[in-house]
Amino acid sequence: MHDGDNPTLEVDDAPARPRRKGIYILPNLFTVAALFGGFYAIVMAMNGRFEQAAVGVFCAMVLDSLDGRVARMTNTQSTFGEQMDSLSDMVSFGAAPALIVYEWALTDLGKLGWIAAFVYCACAALRLARFNTNLAVVDKRFFQGLPSPAAAALVMGFIWVMDSFGFQGGRENSFLFPLWLSWTAFAFTLYAGLTMVTNVPFYSFKDVSFKRSVPFIVIVAIALAIALITLHPPIVLFGLFCIYGTSGYGVYGWKRAKGRPVSVIATSTDEPDEEGLHR
Template sequence: MAKFPRRRAKNPAGKSLFSRFARRHHGEGARPRSRGIYLLPNAFTTGALFCGFFAIVMAMNQRFEHAAWAIFVAMLLDGLDGRVARLTNTQSEFGAQYDSLSDMVSFGAAPALVIYEFSLRGLGKLGWIAAFVYCAGAALRLARFNTNIEVVDKRYFQGLPSPAAASLIAGFVLLMTDMEVEGVLYPWQAWAIAIFAGLTMVTNVPFYSFKDINFRKSVPFIAVFLIALFFALISIDPPKVLFPLFVVYGLSGYVVYFSRLAKGKPVSIVQTSSEPVDQSERR
């Protein structure tokens, strides 16, 4: 008598292998990719790291305009790497740590050395102390960001973000070089900017992060016109337009802080709700 093969038993969940494959294909039950090293987002991070290193080399060669622009390019690449990682679903813990190390070079060590070589060298000990305060503030700011990312309100940064602090340094250098003014003529202004940026990075002052802006929603026509006008104003004279904008942002956090304090509102930006944290923000 012929024997027919028995039917395979169903899996414990009672679902076929095809349904399991389909579920995994659609993202259900798939393991999160958190330990890999992905080329695309980390290429942007490497580009930002190169720009920071290039800024240091240019400062040592007394080519401060090139150093300032390199810091600005590093800011642009730093803003792209995380977004590229989220769009391509290539977030990883390696990328988050690599991004922090790159930020320390591009927005910590590089601006400190640039401002020291440009304007603070003539102040002696006070000069390198101011540069060190800025560098230490950037390191502490990045370390606190990595540890507090799960408890801080996404709408605000806790303290001045390191790219914005670097933009104050780079904007000042770029403005002076554009006006053909030697930095040694304004050492105390540079000293004040370095101290202000370094200390503000480690304060609890809230700075708006622009992360709650949804670019997928429709906007009025006037908004598109204002964006075009903004870029047109920058193109007229970038050094004279960018630096005041960075100064306004650097002071905006204190305006928010004291306005909340005057109204009796809580000034802490630590989350009190149980809203889950998007781990992709870590990049």
């Protein structure tokens, strides 16, 4: 180096090493916990413990509702987290309810039983795929079709209620299981599955902000709701999700009667295959 040269101008010719991408632990911790809830539910159903199976799916629902909010609150959203969340939902709210309801009641219906379970599972996969591809064009206030956690709550809530009334399903109790209950489970499974892939709008609650102040009566109402649930969790939770699971058709009919657009697609796309979704 000659006198007067500035040493700070020297540049290292070695190529910079690409920075390794990591994953955010906090939101993915909730996602993995939700995945465990679905896996736990399947294992419990295989052992004939259907009440615990229902609890596992409902716990997965709570955890699934938290991972996205945690990611947004901590600014830790990532593409990896989105894909992980979809895979977790497919297990916990797609495969798990289908396998559990088949093991609980649909085995007595033969081929019709496993066909209903497969239709539910396939509709859950289609619903999740459509949700991911239409994420940028759907009105955030509504879901396009019944969300998969709510569909799982309909199926698993029904099992939980019937189990609490003494209807012990499963292969070992199939000779005592009433056939009408198998057909009712069949209807619930098909309804929940097919409603997931409709264009019926279901309120998403995404415009509810926890950062806003609320009147004191709201806190009192929340406390009363928690107390009501503890009276008999299976019946109360199942009843709430039955109301939600049919509310979309009420909204659809009300919008039709008022002459308002019923599609939840907010903006159109240029793809011809998507044209039917915007009408």
